[in-house]
Amino acid sequence: MSLYLLCLAxxxxxxxGVLRKxxxxxxxxxxxxIEYSINLFFVLLGYRFHGRAPIDAQDQNILNMVDPLPQxxxxxxxxxxxxxxxxxxSIALRLYEKYGTFDITKIKQLKG
Amino acid sequence: xxxxxxxxxFVIIPLFSAxxxxxxxxxxxxxxxxxxxxxxxxSLLFLxxxxxxxxxxxxxxxxxxxxxxxxxxxxxxxxxxxxxNFMLITVNLxxxxxxxxxxxxxxxxxxxxxxxxxxxxxxxxxxxxxxxxDLFNLFVFLEIASISSYALVAFGTEAEELEASFKYTIMGxxxxxxxxxxxxxxxxFTSTLNMADMANILSAKQNIWLINFVAVxxxxxxxxxxxxxxxxxWIADAHPSAPASISAMLSGVLIKxxxxxxxxxxxFNVLGMTDAYCSVLMxxxxxxxxxxxxxxxxxxxxxxxxxxxSISQIGYIVLGLGLGTPLGILGGLFHLFNHxxxxxxxxxxxxxxxxxxxxxxxxxxxxxxxxxxxxANTNLIASMSISGIPPFSGFFSKLIIIFACIQKGCIGYAxxxxxxxxxxxxTFAKVQKFAFFGELKEKYKAIKEVPPAMKFSMIGLAVICxxxxxxxxxxxxxxxxxxxxxxxEGRDYAKIILK
Numbered sequence: 001m002s003l004y005l006l007c008l009a010x011x012x013x014x015x016x017g018v019l020r021k022x023x024x025x026x027x028x029x030x031x032x033x034i035e036y037s038i039n040l041f042f043v044l045l046g047y048r049f050h051g052r053a054p055i056d057a058q059d060q061n062i063l064n065m066v067d068p069l070p071q072x073x074x075x076x077x078x079x080x081x082x083x084x085x086x087x088x089x090s091i092a093l094r095l096y097e098k099y100g101t102f103d104i105t106k107i108k109q110l111k112g
Numbered sequence: 113x114x115x116x117x118x119x120x121x122f123v124i125i126p127l128f129s130a131x132x133x134x135x136x137x138x139x140x141x142x143x144x145x146x147x148x149x150x151x152x153x154x155s156l157l158f159l160x161x162x163x164x165x166x167x168x169x170x171x172x173x174x175x176x177x178x179x180x181x182x183x184x185x186x187x188x189x190x191x192x193x194x195x196x197n198f199m200l201i202t203v204n205l206x207x208x209x210x211x212x213x214x215x216x217x218x219x220x221x222x223x224x225x226x227x228x229x230x231x232x233x234x235x236x237x238x239x240x241x242x243x244x245x246d247l248f249n250l251f252v253f254l255e256i257a258s259i260s261s262y263a264l265v266a267f268g269t270e271a272e273e274l275e276a277s278f279k280y281t282i283m284g285x286x287x288x289x290x291x292x293x294x295x296x297x298x299x300x301f302t303s304t305l306n307m308a309d310m311a312n313i314l315s316a317k318q319n320i321w322l323i324n325f326v327a328v329x330x331x332x333x334x335x336x337x338x339x340x341x342x343x344x345x346w347i348a349d350a351h352p353s354a355p356a357s358i359s360a361m362l363s364g365v366l367i368k369x370x371x372x373x374x375x376x377x378x379x380f381n382v383l384g385m386t387d388a389y390c391s392v393l394m395x396x397x398x399x400x401x402x403x404x405x406x407x408x409x410x411x412x413x414x415x416x417x418x419x420x421x422s423i424s425q426i427g428y429i430v431l432g433l434g435l436g437t438p439l440g441i442l443g444g445l446f447h448l449f450n451h452x453x454x455x456x457x458x459x460x461x462x463x464x465x466x467x468x469x470x471x472x473x474x475x476x477x478x479x480x481x482x483x484x485x486x487x488a489n490t491n492l493i494a495s496m497s498i499s500g501i502p503p504f505s506g507f508f509s510k511l512i513i514i515f516a517c518i519q520k521g522c523i524g525y526a527x528x529x530x531x532x533x534x535x536x537x538x539t540f541a542k543v544q545k546f547a548f549f550g551e552l553k554e555k556y557k558a559i560k561e562v563p564p565a566m567k568f569s570m571i572g573l574a575v576i577c578x579x580x581x582x583x584x585x586x587x588x589x590x591x592x593x594x595x596x597x598x599x600x601e602g603r604d605y606a607k608i609i610l611k
Contacts, residue, residue: 041296045296076248083255084288087259087262087263091277094274095278107278109271
């Protein structure tokens with residue numbers, strides 16, 4: 001149970017970063033932390049203590065096995081997260097070129 | 113050839129073109145690339161119509177394609193039913209006209225192959241999301257479409273576009289995180305990812321609080337993608353900043369596919385619609401109708417006005433679908449189709465004005481009717497359609513939604529829908545007055561009408577706007593009825609897929 005609560009704590013740290021920080025880079029880091037916490041949570045869902053990989057071989061009787069599907073899904077999710085990070089960081093670099101600052105409160109040409 | 117085999121083509125064809133264009137983009141002549149892009153969209157449109165034909169003449173209500181031959185609860189399956197077909201036709205119709213329009217419009221941007229790559233990746237994501245029958249697959253396609261739309265919003269790489277794209281990316285990624293968390297909870301609870309199997313297991317178990325918790329996560333995630341009212345902050349920046357043809361795709365189909373379609377599929381067919389969810393949808397819908405149209409009324413940037421108006425029209429769709437009655441769902445889906453046609457047309461006309469005059473500010477333009485007759489007339493048709501003037505398609509769908517509200521006894525919501533419609537009329541009367549009527553300004557004496565490719569798209573969409581009302585004719589009505597039937601059958605969806 002405590003592991004799940006630590007996941008929630010990690011999620012909240014990330015959310016704090018996205019909502020409260022002014023620096024664009026810190027916002028991006030916050031978003032990355034949120035993604036990691038959710039990935040961690042999903043892997044935990046399929047985990048068994050003292051479990052082993054579900055590789056079926058002859059003369060072996062697997063009693064306590066780890067669910068492999070969340071791991072495959074999280075792998076996909078990590079790749080998606082990487083793509084989002086690449087887009088965000090390249091946008092952040094271009095924003096720095098245009099505005100000369102990483103401060104989100106100074107980047108406000110759009111109104112209405 | 114087995115008829116089921118056309119289903120994966122909806123994903124394969126745009127995905128192939130996306131990477132093929134980026135491969136040959138550097139060497140090939142521009143004409144070849146243009147030709148390839150139009151042919152791809154045309155073949156997708158043809159495939160979606162032939163899918164409609166196949167579905168109508170087959171004995172089963174849904175065609176199921178099993179990827180790799182794995183039987184559904186274990187493998188990933190793709191499903192083509194009435195609703196999926198309805199959405200495919202809507203998406204590919206708009207995508208075809210947009211691809212023809214961008215032949216000329218995208219001349220002013222550099223690097224056409226990269227634009228087309230992103231465009232087709234977005235189309236892949238949307239088509240894949242529509243046909244998939246697997247919840248995690250839905251998430252993956254949603255992210256493909258989202259990431260390419262983030263990049264397309266920033267395509268101009270000017271200061272404002274980058275700012276809008278940054279805001280959109282942060283919000284969109286948060287929304288995806290919530291959707292992923294919801295899927296994680298559902299997987300943990302049901303140990304399956306197949307939507308039909310999940311619906312079966314959920315209807316056998318009784319654990320109300322978890323489903324409600326997941327429903328809230330999905331409301332946040334998909335609601336943010338659909339720009340429903342409390343989650344609408346990004347749309348007014350992101351949609352105007354993209355190139356006009358992409359704004360037409362984003363506002364016309366992307367928010368509906370990623371938001372409304374995914375929300376409806378998950379809520380009606382997997383989680384099971386209850387009265388509580390219905391009332392939440394109806395409340396959010398009516399909130400969007402009123403507040404967004406008031407915000408739109410005060411705008412002077414043409415594309416920003418259109419983006420706000422999109423939120424309001426999304427409100428109509430959600431209100432209609434949230435009613436949960438057969439008539440309400442029919443009206444909501446019909447409005448979804450109509451809105452994707454006339455809102456893309458409005459964005460395309462705003463792009464034409466931008467192309468000819470170089471401005472988006474309503475105060476700057478005046479009297480453009482004599483110089484841009486095609487743009488002015490198609491814009492007039494779309495404006496009348498969106499504000500619900502009788503012979504046009506928008507009138508019928510709004511009328512059905514209002515009737516459905518009265519039929520269910522929600523007089524207050526019906527009143528809100530009527531007031532919203534009047535305010536929409538005011539908004540678009542303002543557009544007409546400022547942009548097309550009045551004296552032509554001196555600096556616009558020399559402007560010319562847009563090139564033929566752009567004219568073709570605008571006229572084509574305008575014709576669909578005028579003829580859209582014919583979809584309610586008894587002989588053509590199966591198109592909408594089949595789609596509404598899928599939502600009405602609720603969790604019986606599982607029995608059709610898994611039999």
